[in-house]
Amino acid sequence: MDTETKVQLIKDFAEEIVTEEELRKIFETNDHPIAYDGFEPSGIAPVHFGLLRATNLRNMLKTGVKFKLYLADYFAFVNNKLGGSLDDIRTAGEYFVEIWKACGIDTNKIEIIWAKDLMDGIDYWDKTLRISREVSLERNLRATTIMGRKQGEKLSMGQLFYPMMQVTDIFQMNIDICQLGMDQRRANILAREIADKLRWKKPVAAHHHIIMGLQGIQKKATKEETLIASKMSKSDPKSAIYMHDSYEEIKTKISNAFCPAKVEDGNPLLEYSKYILFKELKTIKIERPANFGGSIEFENYEELRNEYLKGNLHPADLKVGIADAFEILIKPVREYFEKSNKAKGLYESVRKFKITR
Structure with missing residues (x-):
């Protein structure tokens, strides 16, 4: 498959690519770049989690990427999902895998990674600290909307770690293409900024559309808050x-x-x-x-x-x-x-x- 066909397959579902030129260069120089999407295991799967994720993943795999589905158990833990019970969160993660299988995702063709395994070692936390030294508290707070939280919402100290951990994930997994939703844009853009500062590999971001809930658009003060309030x-x-x-x-x-x-x-x-x-x-x-x-x-x-x-x-x-x-x-x-x-x-x-x- 030629480069332009690969790029078009991603453009067909991506609402935004940062940047298209960089994506093209990745495919020109790497037959099997690494892409990922991550999820907090936190409840019963809605249709966008099963059907939309499966559709987008099939398109990604056609391009030759190695795709990682990331089960962010410790992220759900610090974000107080399922009452902060790691046992329940991990059960929900196993359930997520069954949803993907039921939707036709061949789990032999992807890699499923748990946060508990990715974080198990000093190398991960060394990266986290190096990243945190490059980010102001104000910049970090602006990125906490990736958790589904409003700017200015009262947060725990654990939740303040969340953006730095998510950025660390990208570099720890050696990601070339961050293929997450538009609601995760702040983390991916922050990762690109960090890559420039630390001279690490700079990931491309291919953000898919966030599906709105049955109630339709819920207008809020900002575009980002409207996106979060309106999504399914x-x-x-x-x-x-x-x-x-x-x-x-x-x-x-x-x-x-x-x-x-x-x-x-x-x-x-x-x-x-x-x-x-x-x-x-x-x-x-x-x-x-x-x-x-x-x-x-x-x-x-x-x-x-x-x-x-x-x-x-x-x-x-x-x-x-x-x-x-x-x-x-x-x-x-x-x-x-x-x-x-x-x-x-x-x-x-x-x-x-x-x-x-």
Whole structure:
């Protein structure tokens, strides 16, 4: 595969690449660069965690990258997820692995790394201290939004370590491409600044879009706070469709979702079709009675979007089609967990955990 094709595969899902020229140079000089995404194990998986991550990962693997999925157990611990219980956090991490398998991720083609293993040695903490010497307290505080915290929110000392640890991860894993969400931008940009100061390898950042919750855009004082408040969250059942939801639950949640007629901006259902459903399905079919135009099938997002914005597709009909499309993708995941005793046991454990933030 030539360089331009590799770059385009990433551009197809990345909302931002810092920088595209550097990404191109990586592929020109390295057949198998190292990329990663990281996760706090902290609850039941929503659809973006399973479906969107699997789609983006498949595109990344086509480029020849060596991909690391990072289970950030100690990050969840300092961020008070699951009450700060490391046992529960690690059980949730094992459950995350089963979600990825259920979504078709071949775990033999990637590397799964735990923070507890990456941090086990003086070399990691030597890097952390070297990085911290280059970062002011004010700069560190600005980066704490990567934890899903607002600027100015009261934090523990442990949480103040979080940005420095995340930047350390990047260098400890020898990352070439940070392939995380837009909500992690501050950490990746900080890592690039640190690389310049310490003359370490400078990572490229390829940030994917953050999927909004069912409630739509939640306007806040800043763009970053709006992003955090609006995103689909594991800890907020009202905002999320989960990978275990039944067809009836999916239909109920979608029917109650924010979906303004003839409006694209801030419409979560159009967003799901663009970033998730059309990435996995060849078509989305909308079932309608004949007296309301009859059933209609869309082959791509632009077709669906245009009909919706013209008013030719009613929000109620769109909701039925989106629910049906999600059911096609989620049903195999439910079946995987029903058939696998290990996966089922992990899910049953995690669903009983008390979600904290």
